[in-house]
Amino acid sequence: MTPTREVYWNVSAVWLMYVLLIPTLVIFTYGLYRHLRLWQLGKPEQRCDLALQRIKGLLVYAFGHARILTHRYAGLFHILIFSGFAVLFTGTVVVMIHEDLGLRIMQGNFYLYFQSLALDVFGLLAILGILMAVYRRTVLKPVRLENTWQDAVIPALLLVILLTGFMVEGLRIVATQDRWGDWSPVGLFAGKALTAVFPAGVLRPIHAFLWWFHLLLVFGLIAWLPYSKLLHVFTSAANIFFRSLEPKGAMVKPIDIETAATFGVKEISQFTWKGLLDLDACTECGRCQDVCPAFATDKPLSPKSLILDLRDYLHSNGSRLQGGTIAGPGDASPLIGGAIKEETLWSCTTCMACMEECPVFIEQVPKIIDMRRYLVMEEGRFPETMQQAIRSLEARGHPYPGVAASRLDWCRGLDVKILSQVGQAEYLYWVGCSVALNARNQKIARAFSRLLQQAGVDFAILGAEEHCTGDPARRIGNEYLFQTLARQNIDMLQSRLVKKIVTTCPHCFNSLKNDYPKFGATFEVYHHSQFLAELIRQGRLKPADGLEGKVTFHDPCYLGRYNGTYDEPREIIRAIPGAQVVEMGQSREKSFCCGAGGGMMWMEEAEDKRVNNRRAEHAVESGADIVGVACPFCMTMLDDGIKARKGNRKIEVLDIAEVLRGAGDA
Amino acid sequence: MKIVVCCKGVPGTVADVKIAPGGKAVQYQGQFLTMNECDEYALEEAIALKRAHGGEVTVLTMGSITTQDILYLALAKGADKAIRIDAQIQDSQAAGTVLAAALRKLEYDLVLTGTQSRDTLSGLAGIATAERLEMPFAFAVTQVEVDGDKTIKIRKELGGGRFADVRLPLPALLCVQTGIQPLTYVPPARMLRARQQALRSFSLSDLGLAEQQIVPQGYHFLNIFPPERTGQAQFLEGSAGEVAAALLGKIKEVL
Numbered sequence A: 001m002t003p004t005r006e007v008y009w010n011v012s013a014v015w016l017m018y019v020l021l022i023p024t025l026v027i028f029t030y031g032l033y034r035h036l037r038l039w040q041l042g043k044p045e046q047r048c049d050l051a052l053q054r055i056k057g058l059l060v061y062a063f064g065h066a067r068i069l070t071h072r073y074a075g076l077f078h079i080l081i082f083s084g085f086a087v088l089f090t091g092t093v094v095v096m097i098h099e100d101l102g103l104r105i106m107q108g109n110f111y112l113y114f115q116s117l118a119l120d121v122f123g124l125l126a127i128l129g130i131l132m133a134v135y136r137r138t139v140l141k142p143v144r145l146e147n148t149w150q151d152a153v154i155p156a157l158l159l160v161i162l163l164t165g166f167m168v169e170g171l172r173i174v175a176t177q178d179r180w181g182d183w184s185p186v187g188l189f190a191g192k193a194l195t196a197v198f199p200a201g202v203l204r205p206i207h208a209f210l211w212w213f214h215l216l217l218v219f220g221l222i223a224w225l226p227y228s229k230l231l232h233v234f235t236s237a238a239n240i241f242f243r244s245l246e247p248k249g250a251m252v253k254p255i256d257i258e259t260a261a262t263f264g265v266k267e268i269s270q271f272t273w274k275g276l277l278d279l280d281a282c283t284e285c286g287r288c289q290d291v292c293p294a295f296a297t298d299k300p301l302s303p304k305s306l307i308l309d310l311r312d313y314l315h316s317n318g319s320r321l322q323g324g325t326i327a328g329p330g331d332a333s334p335l336i337g338g339a340i341k342e343e344t345l346w347s348c349t350t351c352m353a354c355m356e357e358c359p360v361f362i363e364q365v366p367k368i369i370d371m372r373r374y375l376v377m378e379e380g381r382f383p384e385t386m387q388q389a390i391r392s393l394e395a396r397g398h399p400y401p402g403v404a405a406s407r408l409d410w411c412r413g414l415d416v417k418i419l420s421q422v423g424q425a426e427y428l429y430w431v432g433c434s435v436a437l438n439a440r441n442q443k444i445a446r447a448f449s450r451l452l453q454q455a456g457v458d459f460a461i462l463g464a465e466e467h468c469t470g471d472p473a474r475r476i477g478n479e480y481l482f483q484t485l486a487r488q489n490i491d492m493l494q495s496r497l498v499k500k501i502v503t504t505c506p507h508c509f510n511s512l513k514n515d516y517p518k519f520g521a522t523f524e525v526y527h528h529s530q531f532l533a534e535l536i537r538q539g540r541l542k543p544a545d546g547l548e549g550k551v552t553f554h555d556p557c558y559l560g561r562y563n564g565t566y567d568e569p570r571e572i573i574r575a576i577p578g579a580q581v582v583e584m585g586q587s588r589e590k591s592f593c594c595g596a597g598g599g600m601m602w603m604e605e606a607e608d609k610r611v612n613n614r615r616a617e618h619a620v621e622s623g624a625d626i627v628g629v630a631c632p633f634c635m636t637m638l639d640d641g642i643k644a645r646k647g648n649r650k651i652e653v654l655d656i657a658e659v660l661r662g663a664g665d666a
Numbered sequence B: 001m002k003i004v005v006c007c008k009g010v011p012g013t014v015a016d017v018k019i020a021p022g023g024k025a026v027q028y029q030g031q032f033l034t035m036n037e038c039d040e041y042a043l044e045e046a047i048a049l050k051r052a053h054g055g056e057v058t059v060l061t062m063g064s065i066t067t068q069d070i071l072y073l074a075l076a077k078g079a080d081k082a083i084r085i086d087a088q089i090q091d092s093q094a095a096g097t098v099l100a101a102a103l104r105k106l107e108y109d110l111v112l113t114g115t116q117s118r119d120t121l122s123g124l125a126g127i128a129t130a131e132r133l134e135m136p137f138a139f140a141v142t143q144v145e146v147d148g149d150k151t152i153k154i155r156k157e158l159g160g161g162r163f164a165d166v167r168l169p170l171p172a173l174l175c176v177q178t179g180i181q182p183l184t185y186v187p188p189a190r191m192l193r194a195r196q197q198a199l200r201s202f203s204l205s206d207l208g209l210a211e212q213q214i215v216p217q218g219y220h221f222l223n224i225f226p227p228e229r230t231g232q233a234q235f236l237e238g239s240a241g242e243v244a245a246a247l248l249g250k251i252k253e254v255l
């Protein structure tokens, strides 16, 4: 006899199931359709290219849980629940094929191994997963999670569905004395337990009742799904599929200044459709909030709340935006200044920690910049100190109002060539405003140039011809000014026949490398950490000893998360005999911003809420004697942070070039 | 109230001031020009007055076609009309003659301008203009109060941190002090839209002026030159210890 089972044992009026299925599917489809209509409010955007890469992402990040699993506990129970229901759903499809399509596949070994054993095991694991989830929400209670009524109803519902499923299975096995019952151990156990508790006569009615009860719950769940948090099953997967395939450094999209009727996002429908899909894809996991330096220092910004506030705004304003009438109070409230506070937008350092962390690839930073663009480019409404920086950029080509230093001050007595005078050099050393015009940071340029000279690199600088790359303008939201500066710089660099650029500033590096190609640039761009590491590898620089001590490296956001360079700076430190690398608790991908990016360099922050002080604390906790940095902004921020500390353990902040040079000097 | 604001286009920074060949004039040609900051305050004040009392703001500048940019900026900030006098005049007295001639063609109750321009720092053009028009004026004005059609009450700076309240009959010319209003940031969108607006321009002959009326009289630049570097700064090289030792040596030398 081939192993199988009777599908509708003890169930009469099966037709009713099909009848009930119709409203279930109608409600379900309508729910999805309503979201789809909302996403259609957004502007067009190409997110369907490179299908293979997108499918791969779907497999790795949605089915494979690659990012979710970076958090062990939450990742584990999520994959238990996910795979449990995936297998059980497949089991249901098997039944459908077997019974409704008449393709007898639910038999033989497949029946025993998959339909019986695997389903039982995965069902049990799903129960385990749900219990773990409930334990986390009720006992562990991580702060980033807020409990709503859905967070009680959903696990309860899933649990009851699973348990009744096992009971139904068990009662059938026991009553029919199923000879393959041992292949369904969990069901069998449930059946035996029920038999022990209830008198034999009521077992059949109980089975019939539970069967219908289970079915109604499942149908109810399906119908409710698009209206609940569980919608993320679809939206998260879709969001992963349609994620941006650009490098992080290039995720901010240029505006076509000539054709744009208005700039930035004032109304929610000015986001793209993908931007709106993002909002419905959020699983409310709070991981982005956990890593946000603004949130950690009590600023009015949480990337999670930002997304959820936008989502709620979209949902409550949807009918108005679709041309309907204003439905309720709060409906016609403005997006910016209403649902999203302006202070929120001016708290973000664009550090990308949130986007690195989000398991479903939601894009917070481009949204913040889009809303800033509206405030800056349309309204001219942004913090006074940032305005001064922007005015200075417009008038003087650098964002430091009041600074009178010349771009050549740092290289006095160093015999550094100026491109306009020598005509040609293999590498252009792009110094950057924050290095060239800041007394402390000028030493970085000196150290780096000496290293280049030591290694015999043919390089020159632009001197007075160098202007800001426009990065601060772009991140603050003044895309117009950014593009003006970018075009000027590209023209100038091309007229000077520049091919290869090396820079000591990750912000310049990112702009030259990721922003400029959109405006026709084709330069080969290096950050000085990459360049120095390569010179060491080639044996052109030989660090001598002289540095005894522990060095911790602070990853700059625009070098690390934006451009994936984590190893080279550490390689340089390790190459110095006597130097030892120690890591801070948050490093590499999880590095905690210094607080300067996104124009925040030009924001006054309350003493007790400064991001840099927090980071300086991390550096001290690492036990290092030296904090290595690779960015002039980080230098200023960490230096201030360390100086502002009360404790007496002072540690030195040095650029990676200074660390290397210092060792070579001795 | 009809207000005319006189604004000058000046090099972006003091460091950018270039000297024309011959060494007797500041060069404006081929220069990136911005609105003279003192005049920008006058414009802000005019716009604030318009907002409070209604009326119309006209900006007036003088210079080559490149100065148009500052007129667009003024329109973007909220000025209603913009006029350029097509002439390049360095001498403040002569500038006063030309501005006065242009003002005679316009209707106004009040003329505002800054106290001085960043490049030539003479502080004369406003006063000279008022003098040509035989109009009352006040210098270093920090507050303007419009309380009637015929007169205006202002507060002006005196020496030693004192102030005076003054009443002037209208029309009058005020050279306003910096900081009278905060400078507003002009969003690019408004700047781009302002660029679509039409500008008027006057030639010297439109103003009925002959060349000889605008040559400097009694005031000539003999020679303009950059600051001489005294070049006394010296960089000490070496490790912290070496630098400290060298520094100590230098201090001992002079003591």
Ligand code: SF4
Pocket: A288, A291, A292, A293, A294, A295, A301, A302, A303, A347, A348, A349, A350, A351, A352, A353, A354, A355, A364, A365
């Ligand atoms: S980019 Fe950084 S500061 Fe901005 S929301 Fe994300 S984590 Fe917070």
Ligand code: SF4
Pocket: A281, A282, A283, A284, A285, A286, A287, A288, A289, A303, A304, A307, A357, A358, A359, A360, A361, A362
């Ligand atoms: S945006 Fe992403 S990381 Fe943040 S709560 Fe939503 S799903 Fe989680």
